[in-house]
Amino acid sequence: DTGVSQDPRHKITKRGQNVTFRCDPISEHNRLYWYRQTLGQGPEFLTYFQNEAQLEKSRLLSDRFSAERPKGSFSTLEIQRTEQGDSAMYLCASSSGQYEKLFFGSGTQLSVL
Amino acid sequence: GQQLNQSPQSMFIQEGEDVSMNCTSSSIFNTWLWYKQDPGEGPVLLIALYKAGELTSNGRLTAQFGITRKDSFLNISASIPSDVGIYFCAGQSNQGGKLIFGQGTELSVKP
Numbered sequence: 337d338t339g340v341s342q343d344p345r346h347k348i349t350k351r352g353q354n355v356t357f358r359c360d361p362i363s364e365h366n367r368l369y370w371y372r373q374t375l376g377q378g379p380e381f382l383t384y385f386q387n388e389a390q391l392e393k394s395r396l397l398s399d400r401f402s403a404e405r406p407k408g409s410f411s412t413l414e415i416q417r418t419e420q421g422d423s424a425m426y427l428c429a430s431s432s433g434q435y436e437k438l439f440f441g442s443g444t445q446l447s448v449l
Numbered sequence: 450g451q452q453l454n455q456s457p458q459s460m461f462i463q464e465g466e467d468v469s470m471n472c473t474s475s476s477i478f479n480t481w482l483w484y485k486q487d488p489g490e491g492p493v494l495l496i497a498l499y500k501a502g503e504l505t506s507n508g509r510l511t512a513q514f515g516i517t518r519k520d521s522f523l524n525i526s527a528s529i530p531s532d533v534g535i536y537f538c539a540g541q542s543n544q545g546g547k548l549i550f551g552q553g554t555e556l557s558v559k560p
Contacts, residue, residue: 340491369547378537378550379492392547427491434546435480440491
């Protein structure tokens with residue numbers, strides 16, 4: 337039983353660069369969520385997909401952020417022109433339905449220098 | 450927007466002691482979940498609660514879904530060193546199933 341997989345685990349980048357993260361959900365899960373977590377805080381919702389459709393985006397998701405789930409399987413989160421304030425843990429979670437439990441990956445820790 | 454208040458923020462206890470933490474909300478939730486997070490890792494699901502008043506156990510952990518649907522608590526009995534970590538409550542809204550998280554309770558256990 338493979339859980340939610342995220343790649344890379346760590347990313348260090350310079351301000352202004354673009355970065356892309358990947359998430360592979362649990363195989364039978366049709367819902368995929370992205371969260372961001374800063375030190376000392378709980379995860380904050382960014383966006384979610386049902387299959388390939390992006391159904392909701394948080395106001396936290398500025399124009400520099402874009403997420404895709406092209407075939408309803410894996411998802412990517414891209415941040416363009418990174419800023420130091422983007423430094424955080426980016427978490428992906430998946431579930432098998434609207435009121436089902438969310439299972440999280442190990443996250444991608446982003447550091448913007 | 451919806452907010453969850455989790456308390457206490459941190460706890461320092463002796464091994465063997467029982468622990469209690471709780472979460473309150475200004476809004477009603479359909480589901481409450483409790484997660485544990487270790488440094489540098491994602492949250493791991495501990496317990497999920499689906500009905501108001503529900504009391505559910507998972508080993509030494511017990512959690513309850515408040516009758517008002519606006520609160521939940523988590524108890525850990527006979528704590529051990531590996532219980533160390535940050536515990537998060539999360540409420541699941543009826544809007545897409547996304548979770549709203551509390552700020553976390555950091556638990557330290559002294560052997």
